[in-house]
Amino acid sequence: MTTLxxxxxxxxxxxxxxxxxxxAFAxxxxxxxxxxxxxxxxxGSDAWIPELAMVAEYGGEVVGYALLTRVRVKSEQGAAPALALGPVAVAPHRQRVGHGTAVVQAALDAATELGERLVVVLGSPAYYRRFGFGRADRMGLTSPWSGLGEPWQALVLPPATSDAAxxxxxxxxFPPPWSKV
Structure with a gap:
């Protein structure tokens, strides 16, 4: 039996x-x-966190991918670290069988284990809601994509300790490579 x-x-x-x-993006x-x-x-950038670039492998073939990279949240108090999710992709011949959900959840679980607190994404609200994402603007977060409304989303990850900020x-x-998307 082949497993993911x-x-x-x-x-x-x-x-x-x-x-x-x-x-996936052809x-x-x-x-x-x-x-x-x-x-x-x-x-090749400072935003890259090797443990948060996740692949889904099925039958020895890479069929899915989810990437979390470093972003910063600027406020009056300074800059705080956060993560951006994307891109997320599944090979067309393996779509709609749960590989995308599995690889995204694996990336989010790895981020939680590393003590990360916040993830942002620009994508389908119907899809990302299953992971707990909600409107980022309602969480006090802005970005170049804020004007898109519901697709601009954020997820607060569980804190490592009960006294977490x-x-x-x-x-x-976002780091410079994002400006080209």
Whole structure:
């Protein structure tokens, strides 16, 4: 019986991850989807956290991907760390069987284990609600995508300790590679 294996990306996964992203985000008017370029550029940046780049492997093939990278939340109190989820991709021939949900949940679980407190995402509210995401503007978070309303979402992760500080509020600042998306 073939099972789904969820694990952090390793260097040998770069090509397979690029193929999954290219297939999942393929458009007839673009040779290389911007999501592929985004991941390539994030890999070489300070935003990259190796433990939070998750792959879903099925039958020895990388079929899914979920990436969490570092962002900052600027407020009057300074800048606090947070994470951005995306891109999330599943190979077209393995979509709609739960691989996307599994790889996103694995990434969120890994972030929780690392003591992270806040994740933002721009995506389908119907899809991301299953993980507990809600409107980011209602959590006091702004970004270049705030004007999109419901797709601009955030999730507060469970605190590592009972005396943890509340999640940050303010302007979410993305690293430069995000400006190309």
């Amino acid at each position: 294996r969820l694990r952090p990306e390793d260097p040998a996964d770069t090509g397979p991850v690029r193929r999954v992203l290219a297939a 458009r007839p008017d673009v040779t290389t989807p911007p999501e592929v370029v985004l991941v390539d550029e994030l890999r 509340p999640p940050p509020r303010g302007e979410v600042v």
